[in-house]
Amino acid sequence: QLTSSFYSNTCPNVSSIVRSVIQQALQSDPRIGASLTRLHFHDCFVNGCDGSVLLDQGGNITLSEKNAVPNNNSARGFDVVDRIKASVESSCPGVVSCADILALAAEASVSLAGGPSWSVLLGRRDGLIANQSGANNSIPSPFDSLANITAKFAAVGLNTNDVVALSGAHTFGRAQCRFFSSRLFNFSGTGRPDPTLNATYLATLQQNCPQNGSGTNLNNLDPSSPNTFDNNYFANLVTNRGLLQSDQELFSTNGSSTISIVNSFAGNQNAFFVAFAQSMINMGNISPLTGTQGEIRSDCKKVNGS
Ligand code: HEM
Ligand SMILES: [Ca+2]
Secondary structure, three states: OOEOOOOOOOOOOHHHHHHHHHHHHHHHOOOHHHHHHHHHHHHHOOOOOOOHHHOOOEOOEOOOOOOOOOOOOOOOOHHHHHHHHHHHHHHOOOOOOHHHHHHHHHHHHHHHOOOOOOOOOEOOEEOOOOOHHHHHHHOOOOOOOHHHHHHHHHOOOOOHHHHHHHHHHHHOOEEEHHHOHHHOOOHHHOOOOOOOOOHHHHHHHHHHOOOOOOOOOEEEOOOOOOOOOOOHHHHHHHOOOOOOHHHHHHHHOOOOOHHHHHHHHHHOHHHHHHHHHHHHHHHHOOOOEOOOOOEOOOEOOEOOOO
16 A cells, blocks of 8 residues: 655655765765665565664664674665655655655665666555564575575565566675675585686685685675676676575576576566566565554654654
């Protein structure tokens, strides 16, 4: 029951306000659009798209999602969310939820990076709780098998097409070495690298991720166009240049129905863009709070009155 016109009377310029703050942030941080897009994903997979990922630990929030394994020292962009919220509040006080800001920020980030635009469905309200164990259990890990990743998507009502299309978000942004270094030297105890890694790409990654390093060095998820939202991610998979094991598995899992989808997106950027936009709408529809449920937070980091 979300609608694209939800704020047309109460905050008609909300999309352009969100977009302009992101545009400004991109000037000093070309990665920020990717980081914001990921926040919407990590929000929606835990208790639905309710802004739960944004809550700081403290008071009634005893275990934040920010401190869950998939987010800790990894999720970023919270300061920019606060800047967007402040800018929206100054035009339309008390009206726009933080959960909707994440959905709008994802669309603005993707389209500003050259990707598709879509009409964002709105009207989500902000939740009153965080679910740290939910974040630990429901957000896919880069070490999960494709079957487990598909199961985690299915648990929130998303199908295999959504898995492949949404994984295409790894067309921009960065990943720390620790999320894929197990592929580089001694993959699954074989004493050899992951055989599904292109040899030239492997050598580059080994250089940037030394065996006794801290694991926090950053690598482009899409080495061919790191800040552009395009279909190169899928072309990379076809040539064994997926960065995360969970990326490469979409193409390298024998007999998987994901292979033909990867091939079609690799060969047709428009097909990817259309599918990505639809899957982002699907993801944004995961159990939103609406009507009188939840609240409109005045500070995205805190439940009102706390
Ligand atoms: C399919 C399962 C997925 C897995 C296992 C996965 C895993 C990861 C990991 C490990 C990172 C690197 C984090 C870091 O180094 O701190 C990452 C980054 C990222 N992910 Fe995913 N992800 C998945 C799906 C998605 C989806 C559905 C989206 C959005 C629609 C998304 C968007 C991003 C973006 C944009 C980045 C870069 C963020 C940045 O540079 O700050 N991912 N992902
Ligand atoms: Ca790209």
